[in-house]
Amino acid sequence: MTPxxxxxxxxxxxxxxxxxxxxxxxxxxTVIFGLMHFVNLAHxxxxxxxxxxxxxxxxxxxxxxxxxxxxxxxxxxxxxxxGGLISRMRKSGPMAQVLVTxxxxxxxxxxxxxxxxxxxxxxxxxxxLSGRVEIFGTGYPAYxxxxxxxxxxxxxxxxxxxxxxxxGAMIRAGVDNDAMAACMGxxxxxxxxxxxxxxCALAGLAGAVAAPxxxxxxxxGLEILIPTLIVIVIGGLGSLKGAIAGSLIYGFVQTFGAVxxxxxxxxxxYALLAAVLLLxxxxxxxxxx
Amino acid sequence: MFRHTPLRYxxxxxxxxxxxxxxxxxxxxxxxILTEILILAILVLALDLVAGFGGMVSLAHxxxxxxxxxAFVALATKGGxxxxxxxxxxxxxxxxxxxxxxxxxxxxxxxxxxMATLAFGQMGYSYFFERPFFGGxxxxxxxxxxxxxxxxxxxxxxxxxxxxxxxxxGLVYLIAVATLRSGLGRSLTGVMHNEKRMRALGLxxxxxxxxxxxxxxxxxxxxxxxxxxxxxFISPNLLHWTVSxxxxxxxxxxxxxxxVGPLIGAVAFVVLKHELSHVTTYxxxxxxxxxxxxxxxxxxxxxxxxxxxxxxxxxxxxQSIQTRDDAKEAVKDA
Amino acid sequence: xxxxRNLDKSFGAVHVTRNVSLKLExxxxxxxxxxxxxxxxxxxxxxxxxxxxxxxxxxxxxxxVTNLPVARRARRGLSRSYxxxxxxxxxxxxxxxxxxxxxxxxxxxxxxxxxxxSPKVRAIVEEVAEQVNLMPHIHAKVSEISxxxxxxxxVGVALATKPLxxxxxxPTSGVGPEMAKGFHDLLxxxxxxxxxxxxxxxxxxxxxxxxxxxxxxxxxxxxxxLPEEARxxxxxxxxxxxxxxxx
Numbered sequence: 001m002t003p004x005x006x007x008x009x010x011x012x013x014x015x016x017x018x019x020x021x022x023x024x025x026x027x028x029x030t031v032i033f034g035l036m037h038f039v040n041l042a043h044x045x046x047x048x049x050x051x052x053x054x055x056x057x058x059x060x061x062x063x064x065x066x067x068x069x070x071x072x073x074x075x076x077x078x079x080x081x082x083g084g085l086i087s088r089m090r091k092s093g094p095m096a097q098v099l100v101t102x103x104x105x106x107x108x109x110x111x112x113x114x115x116x117x118x119x120x121x122x123x124x125x126x127x128x129l130s131g132r133v134e135i136f137g138t139g140y141p142a143y144x145x146x147x148x149x150x151x152x153x154x155x156x157x158x159x160x161x162x163x164x165x166x167x168g169a170m171i172r173a174g175v176d177n178d179a180m181a182a183c184m185g186x187x188x189x190x191x192x193x194x195x196x197x198x199x200c201a202l203a204g205l206a207g208a209v210a211a212p213x214x215x216x217x218x219x220x221g222l223e224i225l226i227p228t229l230i231v232i233v234i235g236g237l238g239s240l241k242g243a244i245a246g247s248l249i250y251g252f253v254q255t256f257g258a259v260x261x262x263x264x265x266x267x268x269x270y271a272l273l274a275a276v277l278l279l280x281x282x283x284x285x286x287x288x289x
Numbered sequence: 290m291f292r293h294t295p296l297r298y299x300x301x302x303x304x305x306x307x308x309x310x311x312x313x314x315x316x317x318x319x320x321x322i323l324t325e326i327l328i329l330a331i332l333v334l335a336l337d338l339v340a341g342f343g344g345m346v347s348l349a350h351x352x353x354x355x356x357x358x359x360a361f362v363a364l365a366t367k368g369g370x371x372x373x374x375x376x377x378x379x380x381x382x383x384x385x386x387x388x389x390x391x392x393x394x395x396x397x398x399x400x401x402x403x404m405a406t407l408a409f410g411q412m413g414y415s416y417f418f419e420r421p422f423f424g425g426x427x428x429x430x431x432x433x434x435x436x437x438x439x440x441x442x443x444x445x446x447x448x449x450x451x452x453x454x455x456x457x458x459g460l461v462y463l464i465a466v467a468t469l470r471s472g473l474g475r476s477l478t479g480v481m482h483n484e485k486r487m488r489a490l491g492l493x494x495x496x497x498x499x500x501x502x503x504x505x506x507x508x509x510x511x512x513x514x515x516x517x518x519x520x521x522f523i524s525p526n527l528l529h530w531t532v533s534x535x536x537x538x539x540x541x542x543x544x545x546x547x548x549v550g551p552l553i554g555a556v557a558f559v560v561l562k563h564e565l566s567h568v569t570t571y572x573x574x575x576x577x578x579x580x581x582x583x584x585x586x587x588x589x590x591x592x593x594x595x596x597x598x599x600x601x602x603x604x605x606x607x608q609s610i611q612t613r614d615d616a617k618e619a620v621k622d623a
Numbered sequence: 624x625x626x627x628r629n630l631d632k633s634f635g636a637v638h639v640t641r642n643v644s645l646k647l648e649x650x651x652x653x654x655x656x657x658x659x660x661x662x663x664x665x666x667x668x669x670x671x672x673x674x675x676x677x678x679x680x681x682x683x684x685x686x687x688v689t690n691l692p693v694a695r696r697a698r699r700g701l702s703r704s705y706x707x708x709x710x711x712x713x714x715x716x717x718x719x720x721x722x723x724x725x726x727x728x729x730x731x732x733x734x735x736x737x738x739x740x741s742p743k744v745r746a747i748v749e750e751v752a753e754q755v756n757l758m759p760h761i762h763a764k765v766s767e768i769s770x771x772x773x774x775x776x777x778v779g780v781a782l783a784t785k786p787l788x789x790x791x792x793x794p795t796s797g798v799g800p801e802m803a804k805g806f807h808d809l810l811x812x813x814x815x816x817x818x819x820x821x822x823x824x825x826x827x828x829x830x831x832x833x834x835x836x837x838x839x840x841x842x843x844x845x846x847x848x849l850p851e852e853a854r855x856x857x858x859x860x861x862x863x864x865x866x867x868x869x870x
Contacts, residue, residue, distance in 0.1 A: 103538075107578060273405075
């Protein structure tokens with residue numbers, strides 16, 4: 001295989017697509033952590049839930065409805081979790097939170113198995129995006145381009161919300177110093193609730209857009225969890241910049257590692273994580289210095 | 290600092306007698322479960338040593354166990370070493386690896402420590418998963434059981450092997466207690482309570498963490514060797530992070546930082562798993578709910594709950610017996 | 624014994640230590656005065672190595688320790704107590720002292736010997752417990768003793784490393800006048816060859832215990848001399864004593 005323009009184009013797009021999927025997952029997790037200091041290991045399970053919702057809805061109402069409704073469904077599940085578990089665990093140490101959400105992984109995993117069974121579900125790409133698009137002479141699946149565009153759009157929207165709107169300013173204040181934010185009259189609890197639900201919805205969205213690419217299985221949440229955690233730790237917890245940087249690093253290292261250095265590809269990303277933690281123990285762009 | 294309370298002694302005696310009783314009465318299946326519990330118990334003791342007494346919540350311990358198993362099997366089958374020598378070498382390798390991981394992660398705390406250990410663990414998993422030399426995802430067939438005929442023991446007998454594991458678990462427990470009572474263990478306690486102050490007092494904190502992680506790694510390696518001896522087959526799944534996650538669950542279910550608690554946790558977890566998997570394939574659901582309930586109850590696991598509930602009472606009881614004895618002796622002296 | 628040469632440190636635009644040069648002889652007891660925010664604690668943090676200075680040197684017993692990590696400086700005989708209690712909260716008073724003593728006794732990393740039973744550790748624990756008057760509370764947990772006793776333990780833990788130089792960061796902060804007097808007695812009981820550098824707010828106490836006085840203002844040494852001179856200094860009165868007398 002001689003790497004030519006087509007090769008680089010293809011792999012770059014693959015890397016971008018993986019990065020954007022991871023970004024949708026990691027942004028919710030990282031902002032929830034930055035704001036609430038809450039480690040939600042069940043975030044991956046919510047992603048799986050999003051994929052299952054999408055698969056079910058798509059089979060009757062079509063893909064586009066599923067893409068809208070599945071994130072809402074996951075957000076509702078998130079609300080229930082927040083009311084029942086998360087808000088009560090807010091004051092506990094990180095260890096207790098890690099364990100409760102680890103337990104939640106088990107529960108959600110088996111619940112999806114009970115409801116949807118052990119067999120993998122498949123969902124078709126929507127007709128409008130089933131073709132290929134010519135880029136630099138290389139045909140690339142339109143659906144994957146759609147994922148890249150969606151991720152970029154969400155990133156831009158979030159960047160605008162965080163920098164330009166009042167709620168964005170509140171979130172930034174809360175990440176910076178939640179005690180201070182509470183003193184300034186920000187309703188911190190309500191803010192947490194909103195951010196948590198939006199984070200869950202984005203995880204659900206990630207699951208829904210990933211569904212046509214992958215087969216929908218109960219284990220998919222567990223599989224994506226580790227990459228997501230690596231992204232937010234490399235990027236630094238709590239920041240949008242960290243989430244996008246971490247996602248891009250992971251996507252490119254993983255994709256190009258697999259084709260250029262197949263022997264050590266799978267170790268590469270872990271070695272990178274270890275190196276980052278060694279040199280910058282709190283990640284590349286942490287929200288707090 | 291670690292202390293043996295009367296309650297802890299009582300729990301140890303009950304656990305030990307229970308294990309011996311099971312070893313002499315159980316059938317084939319019961320013996321398998323007992324052995325599984327004993328091996329898991331060694332792993333969770335290793336984890337409690339670092340997590341419960343050093344605040345180092347490790348997700349690398351499954352991988353250290355797996356590394357021990359792989360090193361043992363590879364040295365014995367491909368390296369042609371005597372299995373006992375291979376086992377000793379495997380334990381030394383995991384001790385060294387544990388020391389290095391502990392030294393590198395010593396500066397990280399909280400979620401970053403967890404992630405750093407996770408990274409090292411998954412690195413090991415990917416390595417063995419992909420290396421054809423180690424059988425890739427097919428795993429490897431291990432050497433036969435150790436030849437202990439020179440002391441008249443045949444480990445191919447299930448009961449003998451279970452008792453062999455029990456003896457090693459006892460040894461590991463004693464090493465854990467000795468470590469915690471040594472100067473190193475005291476320093477570790479100091480580091481967990483106030484790392485900054487220990488440093489200001491002149492302690493090389495990272496060395497303490499690395500040394501204890503090394504000892505813990507050796508224990509995890511031993512668990513790996515025994516796991517390989519138990520089922521005579523190993524696969525990369527031993528190293529997967531979920532194994533570390535489950536070990537952590539066992540430690541928490543039992544009672545973090547009590548040594549005795551994780552032993553109880555191991556019994557509860559394995560028995561629960563087997564009993565539930567008879568009834569339903571969704572046993573993870575129930576384990577998950579139990580875990581959430583235990584953590585949310587704010588008790589320090591099963592044993593922590595028992596200690597909080599009955600600890601003061603048994604201590605008082607013992608005390609009153611002692612004062613009665615003292616009084617008797619005083620009367621005698623008079 | 625302890626010397627700094629042109630020590631300088633900024634955090635961004637804030638210049639917290641300006642060209643500070645100090646020299647403490649063996650056995651000297653020096654008190655550092657200065658208004659809040661004068662950079663006293665920041666100076667301590669640089670001396671023990673918790674913060675690295677931008678410029679300048681720190682010498683301990685004649686040797687440059689500027690680039691040594693915290694623990695190695697401590698092992699060379701530099702110990703400190705904190706303004707905010709920095710104790711081992713879940714442990715007893717005795718265990719707190721033992722942890723400190725075990726580092727000095729060289730048994731903090733041993734595997735085979737029980738650090739508690741080392742005669743060297745026992746001797747230090749008993750000596751320090753006497754010195755800082757902790758004998759009545761020796762088996763109590765930190766959570767069970769009063770704030771004042773915790774302040775004593777804070778100094779005791781620092782003393783249990785058997786330092787050459789002891790830095791005390793406001794040892795009497797937050798305690799009542801009686802305790803402050805008790806602290807004066809405590810200092811009187813310490814060996815005369817121990818070099819002391821003390822940040823102190825209580826002016827009477829400062830003048831009572833100090834051999835020499837250094838005054839910091841905006842990170843800069845504005846006075847360095849004997850207590851008698853300090854009392855008479857107009858500069859000092861303006862920036863510090865005046866404010867204090869008004870209060």
